[in-house]
Amino acid sequence: MHRTYSLRSSRAPTASQLQNPPPPPSSTKGRFFGKGGIAYTFRKTTAGQIGPELSRKLSQLVKIEKNVLRSLEVAANERRDAAKQLSLWGLENDDDVSDITDKLGVLIFEISELDDQFIDRYDQYRLTMKSIRDIEGSVQPSRDRKDKITDKIAYLKYKDPYSNKIEVLEQELVRAEAESLVAEAQLSNITRSKLKAAFNYQFDSIIEHSEKIALIAGYGKALLELLDDSPVTPGETRPAYDGYEASKQIIIDAESALNEWTLDSAQVKPTLSFKQDYEEYEEDEEEGEQQEGEAWAEEEHQEGVEESQAA
Numbered sequence: 213m214h215r216t217y218s219l220r221s222s223r224a225p226t227a228s229q230l231q232n233p234p235p236p237p238s239s240t241k242g243r244f245f246g247k248g249g250i251a252y253t254f255r256k257t258t259a260g261q262i263g264p265e266l267s268r269k270l271s272q273l274v275k276i277e278k279n280v281l282r283s284l285e286v287a288a289n290e291r292r293d294a295a296k297q298l299s300l301w302g303l304e305n306d307d308d309v310s311d312i313t314d315k316l317g318v319l320i321f322e323i324s325e326l327d328d329q330f331i332d333r334y335d336q337y338r339l340t341m342k343s344i345r346d347i348e349g350s351v352q353p354s355r356d357r358k359d360k361i362t363d364k365i366a367y368l369k370y371k372d373p374y375s376n377k378i379e380v381l382e383q384e385l386v387r388a389e390a391e392s393l394v395a396e397a398q399l400s401n402i403t404r405s406k407l408k409a410a411f412n413y414q415f416d417s418i419i420e421h422s423e424k425i426a427l428i429a430g431y432g433k434a435l436l437e438l439l440d441d442s443p444v445t446p447g448e449t450r451p452a453y454d455g456y457e458a459s460k461q462i463i464i465d466a467e468s469a470l471n472e473w474t475l476d477s478a479q480v481k482p483t484l485s486f487k488q489d490y491e492e493y494e495e496d497e498e499e500g501e502q503q504e505g506e507a508w509a510e511e512e513h514q515e516g517v518e519e520s521q522a523a
Contacts, residue, residue: 226471267348277338288327295320308453333417340410354392361385431466
């Protein structure tokens, strides 16, 4: 947390950050953002209308996701302001209300900090999808070249069936088809690996964000238990508030829980009907990755042996 019982300028990395280092700040962050901004309107109206035809749909998704991130940034900034205002309002109330609202402001302020971290990690998903879009755009020229040669052959066969150019164009078409075949295979392979990586970024960030917010909500409810809400009659004086140390400890405990949280300690696991349990599913996935790594290493070794023999 940035604040326990005072504002801190820096903090040590959490267990989650040590396990999975944070990405660079989101490329969508800036001064001019929001649904009413010119940039938002321009992106929404032009998304998918320019660029190679093959990559237009994914280009539209990438630009929409940029709007999503900037909307999240607006919400994070507003939540931060709300936390500060809550603390300022509580300052003029009774001691218990003043202390509790100040500590609640600390927790809400931390949610806005988590929002910022979520934006940075979510942007990793967007940038990975963007890389698929770029690859799609690079494949488009090979498709266009093959289609153009095919059209030329069809035209010549109609206009001049005995033209010598037909044979030359057919040879070019064979080369273009081979080039296109390689490009399409690369696109297929890269699309799958990048898609998997992209949504792993997104879902991991969602899991971390959601569980940490749930933790904050739990400690927030613990703070509320310190607030005496029993009604008093006119003229009656409430007992003196003595919860300062308890409220401070709740914030410290919340800080410790957030710092120690890792993806491995996530509480919510999916229940899959076609697998025995989620842990076995993860083990199978890790075993498959290990086998792929061993096969790749063996292949690299074999290629090295063949090269040394050839030399």
